[in-house]
Amino acid sequence: MIALVNSLGQATIRAFTALGHAAYFFLDLLRYTPSSLRRFGLVVDQIHAIGYRSLTIILASGFAVGCVLALQMYYALVPFGAAESLGLVVNLSLVRELGPVVTALLFAGRAGTALTAEIGLMKAGEQLSAMELMAVDPRSRVLAPRFLAGIVSMPILAVLYSAIGILGAWLIAVQLIGVDPANFWSIMQSKVDVTRDIGNGIVKSFVFGVICTGVALYQGYETQATPEGVAYATTRTVVFSSLAVLAMDFILTAMMFSTS
Amino acid sequence: MAKKSTETLVGVFVLLGIIALAFLALKAANLASFSAAKTYTVRARFDNIGGLKKNAPVRSAGVSVGQVTSITLDKNTYQGLVIMKINESVQFPVDSSAKILTAGLLGDQYVGIEPGADDKNLANNDLIKQTQSAVVLENLIGQLIFNKAADAGSGSTPAPAPGPSLAPAPAASAVVSGSKK
Numbered sequence: 001m002i003a004l005v006n007s008l009g010q011a012t013i014r015a016f017t018a019l020g021h022a023a024y025f026f027l028d029l030l031r032y033t034p035s036s037l038r039r040f041g042l043v044v045d046q047i048h049a050i051g052y053r054s055l056t057i058i059l060a061s062g063f064a065v066g067c068v069l070a071l072q073m074y075y076a077l078v079p080f081g082a083a084e085s086l087g088l089v090v091n092l093s094l095v096r097e098l099g100p101v102v103t104a105l106l107f108a109g110r111a112g113t114a115l116t117a118e119i120g121l122m123k124a125g126e127q128l129s130a131m132e133l134m135a136v137d138p139r140s141r142v143l144a145p146r147f148l149a150g151i152v153s154m155p156i157l158a159v160l161y162s163a164i165g166i167l168g169a170w171l172i173a174v175q176l177i178g179v180d181p182a183n184f185w186s187i188m189q190s191k192v193d194v195t196r197d198i199g200n201g202i203v204k205s206f207v208f209g210v211i212c213t214g215v216a217l218y219q220g221y222e223t224q225a226t227p228e229g230v231a232y233a234t235t236r237t238v239v240f241s242s243l244a245v246l247a248m249d250f251i252l253t254a255m256m257f258s259t260s
Numbered sequence: 261m262a263k264k265s266t267e268t269l270v271g272v273f274v275l276l277g278i279i280a281l282a283f284l285a286l287k288a289a290n291l292a293s294f295s296a297a298k299t300y301t302v303r304a305r306f307d308n309i310g311g312l313k314k315n316a317p318v319r320s321a322g323v324s325v326g327q328v329t330s331i332t333l334d335k336n337t338y339q340g341l342v343i344m345k346i347n348e349s350v351q352f353p354v355d356s357s358a359k360i361l362t363a364g365l366l367g368d369q370y371v372g373i374e375p376g377a378d379d380k381n382l383a384n385n386d387l388i389k390q391t392q393s394a395v396v397l398e399n400l401i402g403q404l405i406f407n408k409a410a411d412a413g414s415g416s417t418p419a420p421a422p423g424p425s426l427a428p429a430p431a432a433s434a435v436v437s438g439s440k441k
Contacts, residue, residue, distance in 0.1 A: 048266045052273040082363075091288050156277030163280035166288050185287065186324050190315055192289040198281075 025218050028139055029147050036144035043145045043152075050111045050146070050213075051153030055160070057110055058103060062161035065098060066090060066168030074177055083173075084183035090169040091162075091188050095201045096257070099162035101249050104208035107154060108241035112216035115146055116237040119220030120230035128221075143217050150216075154209025155202050162201065200256045207252065208245050215241040299326065299345035300384040304358040304371070309340035310394025312360055312369045318344045319361075320373045325350045328371060344371060353378040357390035369394060 036043055073089045119142065122128050128138040173179040192198070216237045223233035306312075309331060318326035326346035334341040346352070355376030362369050373388070382388070 044267055044270050047270045047273065052269050055273065055276075087288075095284065095288075153273075156274065156280075159277055159280045159284060163283050163288075166284075182324070186317070188288050190317055190327070194285050194289045198284050198289055 032140040032144040033148055035140050036148050043148050046146050046149030050149050054110045058157045058161050059164050062164040063168040066165030067172045070169035070172040083179050086173045087184040087188040088191050091192050094162040094165040095197050099158045100204040103158040103161045104245040108212045108238050112212050112237045113234045115216040116220040116234045120223040120233050124225040147213050150213025151209045155205045158205035204252050211244045212241045298348040301345050302386050304342050304388040304391050305339040306391050306393050308393040316370050318371045351381040354380045358388045359392040360394035
């Protein structure tokens with residue numbers, strides 16, 4: 001019985017220690033991020049690795065989701081004679097929810113894991129310690145440029161995701177099914193608001209960029225310097241970022257779209 | 261050279277993002293309507309605007325020609341004053357009439373303009389005098405029940421629906437009685 005209470009207390013203390021540790025790490029990251037602007041070349045390299053190289057999966061996924069959404073919504077809307085609202089439904093679901101969230105999930109899988117593994121191996125190879133010995137702070141040289149690149153890349157990827165999804169929906173709805181193209185666009189234009197819908201979607205993807213990149217960097221930086229440790233950290237990156245993104249999405253949606 | 265191509269690719273990436281954002285804002289949202297073609301304003305008073313909302317489309321023969329810009333209550337007549345802007349390329353005669361219609365059975369409401377025959381066209385800030393209110397479902401059902409009661413009382417054929425706003429009543433009653441059986 002005592003042992004049970006003891007282990008409960010241990011688990012609680014460990015959880016809060018980890019939380020505080022992560023919070024301190026995150027504050028450090030924020031503190032070092034402005035300094036990476038002075039070495040913008042590093043940030044550009046990272047945007048190439050994180051953002052540009054994620055284009056293929058983001059565009060393919062966005063296109064597929066747009067097409068499928070258009071098909072399914074068509075079957076749902078036709079009985080109500082509202083097939084022309086198809087564009088609106090696809091647009092709103094992509095711009096408000098699917099664009100930011102699915103992009104963040106894919107980003108965690110495609111770029112987050114790469115970041116964690118890269119930094120974990122740097123740590124395992126003692127490159128980070130070597131930098132410290134040379135009086136180079138690895139947090140400002142290695143972590144901050146990646147963090148900034150992730151924050152910049154995520155909104156761009158999310159916007160691209162929504163745009164290609166709408167094009168996919170247009171292809172299916174207008175070209176294949178034969179929904180009236182003028183109504184497809186005009187209903188969309190009359191109901192989608194630039195600041196409320198598109199603006200809030202970008203704010204969301206910005207927040208998700210902070211979450212995904214921050215989690216990936218933390219897991220990489222705090223990994224056990226062994227092959228198993230890196231593997232474990234990579235897995236946790238995906239799990240934690242996905243859960244954090246989904247939870248945060250609910251909170252942000254409740255805050256943004258509660259009155260409309 | 262490797263450095264150069266990285267920078268170019270990142271430039272392409274950011275450019276793609278900007279193009280996508282422009283596409284979303286201009287083609288898939290309402291930003292274009294701020295800068296789009298010139299419009300003129302017309303007003304119309306309705307006894308009942310039903311569920312008409314701001315930014316609802318204005319259509320003629322089903323084609324979108326403008327947008328509702330504001331809906332207020334006229335304090336003198338207690339009617340709904342609807343102000344809408346219509347593309348300048350589309351001109352309507354002075355004796356045109358405006359109706360509040362519904363897209364589909366459960367769709368959104370919009371203003372339909374039926375052109376008249378006058379030689380003069382509507383100018384900026386003109387008032388459309390002939391209007392037809394939105395069809396309120398509750399009124400239709402009330403009318404139906406009233407007619408049924410009158411039927412049962414007199415045994416005669418139901419009186420023709422009075423007033424223009426009740427014109428669709430036979431169709432609606434057919435739907436309702438059809439679903440009852």
